[in-house]
Amino acid sequence: MTTPATYTGHPDWIPTNSSPIPVLAAESATFAAGTWGPVTITCTSGGAYMIAVNAATPTDLGFSDFTVKHYDFKGNLVWTDFFGAVMFGAPAVLPVACNGPTILRGNIYGSTLQISGQVGNSGFLNGVLGTAGFTASGMSFNAYILPNGLGDPDPKLSNGSVTLDSVSVPTPGGLLAFFYNETLTESTSTSINPIVPYSGEAILCLEAGGALTTPADFVVFIRHWTVANTATPFAQELFQPAAMNQGNSYDINIPACLTTMEGTNASAAQSVGINVTLTAKRSA
Numbered sequence: 001m002t003t004p005a006t007y008t009g010h011p012d013w014i015p016t017n018s019s020p021i022p023v024l025a026a027e028s029a030t031f032a033a034g035t036w037g038p039v040t041i042t043c044t045s046g047g048a049y050m051i052a053v054n055a056a057t058p059t060d061l062g063f064s065d066f067t068v069k070h071y072d073f074k075g076n077l078v079w080t081d082f083f084g085a086v087m088f089g090a091p092a093v094l095p096v097a098c099n100g101p102t103i104l105r106g107n108i109y110g111s112t113l114q115i116s117g118q119v120g121n122s123g124f125l126n127g128v129l130g131t132a133g134f135t136a137s138g139m140s141f142n143a144y145i146l147p148n149g150l151g152d153p154d155p156k157l158s159n160g161s162v163t164l165d166s167v168s169v170p171t172p173g174g175l176l177a178f179f180y181n182e183t184l185t186e187s188t189s190t191s192i193n194p195i196v197p198y199s200g201e202a203i204l205c206l207e208a209g210g211a212l213t214t215p216a217d218f219v220v221f222i223r224h225w226t227v228a229n230t231a232t233p234f235a236q237e238l239f240q241p242a243a244m245n246q247g248n249s250y251d252i253n254i255p256a257c258l259t260t261m262e263g264t265n266a267s268a269a270q271s272v273g274i275n276v277t278l279t280a281k282r283s284a
Contacts, residue, residue, distance in 0.1 A: 022050050022144035022146050023145050024143075025145045026041050027140075027141075027142050028115075028140050028142070030056045030138050030139070031056075031138055031139050031140065032119060032138045033119045033120065033121035033122075033138070034121075035116070035117070035118045036116060036117055036118070037067075037114070037115055037117060038115060039114070039115045039143070040113070040114050041113040041115070041143055042112055043110070043112065044111075045145070046146060046147050047149030048148065048149050048150045049068070049107075049144065049146065050103060050143070050144040051103070051104040051115070051142070051143050051144070052101035052102075052141060052142045053066075053088050053101055053103075053141045054139070054140050054141065054142075055090070055098070055137040055139065056137050056138035056139060057137040057138065058089060058090055059090065060089050060134070060137035061088075061089040061091045061094055061096075061098075061136065061137060062120065062125070062138065062139055063085040063087055063119070063124060063136070063227055064117050064120065064227060065083065065085060065086070065228055066082070066083040066086055066115065067080065067081070067082050068083075068104075068113055069114045069116075070108065070109040070110035070113060071111065072110050075112075078109045079109035079110065081106045082256070083104050083156070084225060084229075084258060085120060085225045085226050085258035086102055086104065086157065086197065086258070087102060087194055088102050089137045091134070094129065094134070095164065095165050096162065096163070096165075096193065096195075096196070097164075098159050098162055098197070099162065100160065101142075101159070101161075102157070102197045103157070103158050103284065104256075105153055105156050105157075106150070106156055113143075115143065117227075118228055119136075119139050119227070120136055121136055122135050122136040123231065124227060124230065124231050126231075128194075128225055128231050128260065129191075129194070129260075154199055154200035155199045155200045155282050157197050157257075158197055158198055158199075158284045159196055159197040160173060162196045164177065165177075165180075165193065171196065173283065175196070175277070175280075176195040176196045176198055176254075176278040176280055177276075177277075178276060178277045179261075179263055179274055179276040180275060181275060183271055183272070183273050184263065184265035184272050184273075184274060185265070185271045186265065186267055186268050186269060186270065186271060187265065187266070187268050188264075189263065189265070190262055192260050193261050194259070195260065195261055195278055196280075198259075199254055199255060199256035199257075200280065200281065201253055201280075201281035202253070202254050202281055203249055203252070203278075204239060204249065204250045204252055204278050205247060205249045205250075205276070205278075205279070206220055206239060206247075206248050206250075206274070206275070207247045207274070207275045207276075208245075208272050208274050209244060209245045209274075210270075210272045211270040211271050211272070212244060212267055213244060213270065215242060215243055216240050216266075217265060217266045217270070217272070218240060218263065218264070218266070218272050218274065219238055219264045219266065220238070220240070221237070221260075221261070221262045221263075221264065222236070222237040222238075222252065222259060222261055222278075223235070223259065223260050223262070224236070224259050225259070225260065226258070235255075237252065261276070
């Protein structure tokens with residue numbers, strides 16, 4: 001006979017030697033496209049929160065902004081965390097699939113948390129990915145309290161259950177996006193690949209070869225998105241190889257929002273072969 005476990009969140013061992021389990025604090029309703037919340041959580045104890053975000057329709061992709069406001073006992077706003085266009089869902093025909101919840105994390109700075117946001121509609125999904133006809137999923141989430149604070153919250157945004165680039169096997173942890181041995185003909189671009197949900201330090205490695213002779217004609221675009229800003233990038237970074245047939249690496253820092261990667265061949269006369277990999281430097 002198995003004795004049921006008692007989940008208190010405060011185990012009788014030294015917390016520096018063991019990691020106390022998260023305690024479920026709230027389960028949300030299902031939210032369709034549009035603004036939602038706030039969902040209010042009272043924090044009687046604990047040092048950090050964790051939000052597990054799920055797709056209402058697991059076979060569709062979806063995005064939602066999340067705002068987490070921290071209030072003290074008198075109702076004063078102490079701190080605000082914002083996560084942009086958090087990705088969830090596992091469609092079979094798009095280049096990314098979140099086969100488990102996307103996780104949001106942060107330290108607790110108040111006695112009450114108010115969680116709200118905005119779910120993107122199908123127009124947002126297709127606008128960001130450059131696709132047509134795909135339906136965006138709605139969203140639900142579970143919120144947890146962690147007894148210990150996070151020494152360094154990054155990655156505040158993460159997902160450990162992802163497959164990338166239409167590959168049917170699990171993606172190794174830390175690999176965020178890649179273009180492997182692809183050829184871009186004249187004046188063409190790759191697909192727009194959402195990276196695995198992640199925030200924090202990362203490294204971008206790229207190499208261009210083939211017929212292309214002008215390095216500046218190959219550009220990798222890293223774009224950052226929020227639902228509130230509609231299907232227009234909130235920010236954009238451009239990376240180019242220093243020379244042809246030469247590996248290049250760049251240290252970058254990814255904010256807590258949807259990030260996409262796209263490669264473009266600007267040459268109207270020459271094709272280019274590319275290898276690009278974006279890898280996380282941190283782990284949850």
